[in-house]
Amino acid sequence: MLSALQLIRTVMLIVTWPCGTILNSSIIAVYLSDWKKGVKLGECDQISLSMGCTNLLLQCFVTLGVAFLSYGLHLPFASKVSLAVGAVLWFIVFLSFWLTAGLSVCYCLRLVNPLPKYFIQLKRRLSSIITPLLLWSVAFLFILTVPINCMEGIATDHNTTTNYNISNTVAVYMIFDGILGIGFPTLITSICIVLSLISLLRHIRRMKQNTQFGSPQLKNLIGACRTMFLLMALNFIFFLVILRMILSPYNPETIWQTVVFSCVMLTPSGQAIVLIFGNSKLLSAWSKPVAPQG
Template sequence: MLQSPRMLLVNLVIKIITLIITGPCGIILNSSIVAVHLRHWKKGVSLGDCDQIILIKGFTNVLLQCFLTFSGTINGFQLYEHFDNNYFLVAYIVFFLSSFWFWLTAWLGICYCLRLVNISHQFFFVLKQRVSSGIIQLLFGTAVILGMIIFPGFWTFDIKAKQNTSIPLSIDYFIFKGDSKCLSFNAAIGFCLPTLLNSLCIGLSLTSLLRHVQRVKKNNSQSWSGKMKTHARACVTIFLLMALNLFFFATVIIFAILQFSSGTLLDTFFWTIIMACPSGQAIILFFGNSKLRSGSLKTCF
C-alpha cells in the first residue's frame, strides 16, 4: 500500500509528540519512585526487600526510558545509517534493561509470595531467609548473569538498508538480521522464565488469599484485616505488572518480526506502545502502593 507524503508527515509528527510526552513522563514518574525511597533511606528508615526491588525498578525504568527515547529518535528519523552496527550497543542496553525489568517483577512477585504463603517445609523457610537478607546480592547476580547471556547474541546482528519503492519519497528502510537461535535463547531467559516464575508466585499468593477468605466465612467473621487488604492489593499490582510486561514483550516481538516500513500506521502504533511502557509501570506501582503515592506528594511539595 502506497504511503502518501501527507501520511508520512502525520506519522512523523505522531512520533515526535510521543517522544515529547513519554520521555519526560517516564523519567519524572520513575524518578519520583526513586526519590521517595531515597528520602526514606536518608531519614534512616530501613527499606524492606520489596521496597529495595521497587527502588531499583524505578532506577531501571529511568534508564530504560532514556535509552528508549534515544532509540526512538533514531527510529523516528531513520538515523540508523549514521550509527551502522554501533546502534546495536543501544539495542543491547535496551534489551538488557527490558530483561532485567522482567526479572525485577519476578523477584517482586517472589518476595510477596514468600510473605503471604505459609509453607512449613524447611526449603521454603531457608529460601525466605536468604531472599529477605540478600535481595541486593540476588538482584546484582541476576543483572550480571543476564548481561553475560545476552551480550554474545548481539554480535550476530547486522543492519541492511533497502530502498522502499512503495513510498513516493523513496525513503530507505532498514532490515535487522541476527541469529534466531541466540534471539530465542535470550528471549527464553530474559522474558519467558521470569514470567513463568511470576505466574507461579501469583497463583500461590491468590490461593493463600482465597484460603484466608474461606476461613473468614467459616468463622462467620466480617473482618478483613488491613494487612490482608495490603496483600490483596500487592497481588493485583504484581498481576498488572506482569500483564504489562507480556504486552510489552508481545509488542516488541511483533514489531521485530513483521519489520514494518517506517512511516506506516502499524509501525507508529507499535512503536508508541513500546515508548509508553516505562511510564505504565510507574503508574501501576503508584496506584498499587499508597505509601508511594503519599511519599511522592511529600517529596514534591
C-alpha cells in the first residue's frame, strides 16, 4: 500500500514525464525540421537545440532515478545506482550552466550595440567555433564530474578513517568543480545580462527622443534579458536542490524529500517553457496547433 507521500511522487512522475518529454521533444523537432529542409541553424539555435536534448535526457533520467529511489532502494545494487544518478545529475547541472552561458553570449553578441572591442572578434568567429565548442564543453564537463563519482564509490568500500580522508578530498573537488562548472558560467551569464541591460537602457533613452526608433530591437532585448535571467535562476535553484539532495541523509518519508523530488522533476519542463517563450520560432510552432482555423 502506497503512503500519501509516495502517492504524491507517483502523480508527479506521471504528470512531469510526458510534459517534459513533449516540451523538449518539440524544441528538438522544430530545429531538426529546419535542418532537414536545408536551413542552417544559427548559433543561438544550435545551443537551444543542445539544451532541448539535455533536458530531454534529464527528464528521462530523473523519472527513472526518482522512481528507483522511491521504490527500489531495497535492491542489492541500490548504492551503485545512486552514485550513477548523482554523477549524471552533476554533469547535467554543469552542462545547463554552461549552455545558459553560451546562449547568453550569443544573445549579447547579436543584440548589444555597441559591443566592447574584445567581443567584436568573438562575434566574427562565433559561427565557426560554436559546434566544436559545444562538443569540447561536453567532454570537459564529463571529465570534471568523474573524480567525485569515483571517490564517492571508493569511500563506500573503506573504513571510517579512509572515508574521512576521502570525504575531505571530495569536498576539495566539489569546490573546484563548483568554480569551473557553476561559478565561471554564472559570471559569464551575469556579464551578458548587465551588458544587455545597459544596451536596453540606451535603447529606451533613444526611443524617448524618437518614438519610431528600433521597436523590434527593444522587444528582442527585453526577451533576451528575461530568458537569460530566468534560465540562470532555474539553473541555480536546480543546483541548490541537487546539492541538498546529495549532501543530506536520504529519507523518503518526509515532505521535504518530496518537495526536492518535485523540483528536480519540474526542472526540464521549466527550462523548456522559458526557451519556447523566449524564442519566436519555437513559440510560433506551438501557436500553430492552437490557432483558430479560418
